[in-house]
Amino acid sequence: MSEIFSKAWEYFKQHWIFLSVVSAIGVLVPALLTAVPIIKVWLQAKAGTIDYPDFQSFCTAILAQVGIFGCIGMIVLFLAIAGLIKASLKITEGGTPQVSDVFLDGGTYLKGFLALLVCTILYAIGMVLCVVPGLILMFFTVFVPFEVIGNPNAGVMDAIKNSFKLVKSDWKTTIVVFLVGYIITSVLGSTGIGLIPAYPFFYLALTVLYRQLKGQGMAAPQIDAPEPQQQY
Template sequence: MSQPPYPPVPPSDPQQPGGQPGQPPQYGQQPPPQYGQQPPQYGQQPEFGQPQYGQAPPPPPPGAYPGAPVPPGAPGTKVDVGEAFSWAFNKFKNNVGAMILPGLVVFLLGAALIAVGFSAVALFGTTERVDYGNGFYYEETTLGFGGSVLFGLVYLVFIVGLLYIQASIISGAVRVANGEPVTAKSFLTPIRFGPVVGTAILVGIITGIGYVLCIIPGIIAMFFLMFSVVATIDKSLSPINAMKNSFELTKSKVGDSIITLLVTYAINLVGVLVCYVGLIVAAPVAQLFLVHCWRRLNGAPIAPADPA
């Protein structure tokens, strides 16, 4: 005798309301359990993540299936060079007045340094003529003690000014990523200037030691510490913790971090090749690009892009 194609339907309990075959349960009563399922126990809560009776199931997480929309900055997203550069360039283009100010300040600092150098030579320099004979000679100029002290002090002020401007540009890029209004103050006022200087000094020392050790260790150090200053500003970390954070992020996102580093340096290189004047544009664009990639890799929110 052949088996039926479907399991037999169990008989209904005539003592229960709605127990007659073909009759639905009355209002306010739970439907009978399906064949092969256990009825819920009294007081038992539905499992976490399971929709309750009459509710729609929760939506899938971003990127759970091919073609699912992933919002900018969502965890697990990769760096999109085109998106990041377009975001950075359009932000700069629409706020060019405020964002070129740091570059102009650096240009003025450099001009002042050159002017002081010539002034020190004129005031304290001494020139000596060295004769090689047969009409060949050259003139050697020395600054002297007073000129060397003056030039050294001005150079120190120049280095501190560069650190201040660098911290201001990165702080401005972080403010842009936060969606804050862009003003002249945004790119001229650094966030946590003291810790930023400490981080920059430590990164410079470690990278410098690496370059002395056959260059390659310096490149490796520069790569793993590339987000240190940004982490100091954006996450309010101490210099040591910021470097640790940068190391862990680049170690876990090697490919995306390499792309970020190469494109950032390429943008700055273009500015250098245009007689250094191009850095007035390249420096803020590069830092905006870096901060966008930093937020992407951390899964942090990013302000919407400006229209092209």
């Protein structure tokens, strides 16, 4: 269990600059796209250029603009996470991620969007019926994006089925890695900027687990050797 996180940490240390830049785009751009319309409406109200008769109309104006920019922000986050997963898959193969590795081909983006749509519908149904089924579905579909990106021959439903099979093959390890990663992301995410290192580390840990469950070999991370002590 600890080996998964130690490998993820060593991989992260080797490529932290590249991964942090990709993660920062996914974290900061949506935040800015959300903050800009809020500040804009607030400045308009303060300057009196637009008169909001009551607090409700003021909030409605904010929500209307945040909704539009928020959708754009979610797309940016989706693209950044896809890039992190693709980079993580390459890193665990022993490669060095390049800028081109962050981007996917149009077919993979479409397949990823459709998979996200199907999973979201399943989550929504599970949450409406009862919260627990929705959480279970979220857990069992954790490897869907890895199948979409790492297994180009898999269709949308194949990716979902394969994710279920992988989780079922070792659900105890998967749930521990998922929960620990979620806790780390939540704790660091509470600081806002902490999400920048949290996202790549979390997805690296999931990538290591994903490859282990599929029986795929991984390149050994380069562990820094301790400096030799000088003898006097």
